[in-house]
Amino acid sequence: MTYAWAYEFDSALPLVELQAKLNAIGTWLWTAREKDWYGEYLICRPADGVRVRIHDRSQPFFGSMEREAGPQYKCQLDVNSGEQAVRQTLDPIFKAMVEGRGANRLSRNRGL
Numbered sequence: 001m002t003y004a005w006a007y008e009f010d011s012a013l014p015l016v017e018l019q020a021k022l023n024a025i026g027t028w029l030w031t032a033r034e035k036d037w038y039g040e041y042l043i044c045r046p047a048d049g050v051r052v053r054i055h056d057r058s059q060p061f062f063g064s065m066e067r068e069a070g071p072q073y074k075c076q077l078d079v080n081s082g083e084q085a086v087r088q089t090l091d092p093i094f095k096a097m098v099e100g101r102g103a104n105r106l107s108r109n110r111g112l
Contacts, residue, residue, distance in 0.1 A: 004078045005087070006109035007094070008057075008071040011102045015040055015056045018073075022097055028052070049080035052094065074109060 011018060015032070019042050022030045028044040035041075039059035044052050054075045077094065079086050099106055 002078045002080060003087075004076055006074055006076045007098075007106055008074045008109045009098060009103040009106040010071045011073060011098075013102045015042065015054075018042070018054070018102065021102065025097055025100075027093065027097060030054075046090070046093075047086065050086060050090065051078045052076070052090075053078075071105060071107075073103070 013021065019030045019032055022028070022042070028046045030042045030044045033041055033043055038053075038055055040056060042054040046052065052075065054073055056072065057074050058072050075094065075098070077087075077090055079090075095106060
């Protein structure tokens, strides 16, 4: 079972430039991927049992031509069950990374 939470934010940077800026920090290694279900997205695994993905919501999603409403980017953080305490460590690192790299209007996504 997985424990998950999400944030959303806007940025003037396209996904590839956001990846370059995040990787320049050197804290976490971000990889670009593409899937029919998600479109292009970034993923990193900063620790065992932890996965962080950033999705560009301005792309068509779920195989349709519709675009999801809301801020441009959605970031989902997943940790293995029993690892919820790691959230206290992950949240400040993630927030500092994106806020310092062109993100604005960072907020908690309640709908996940």
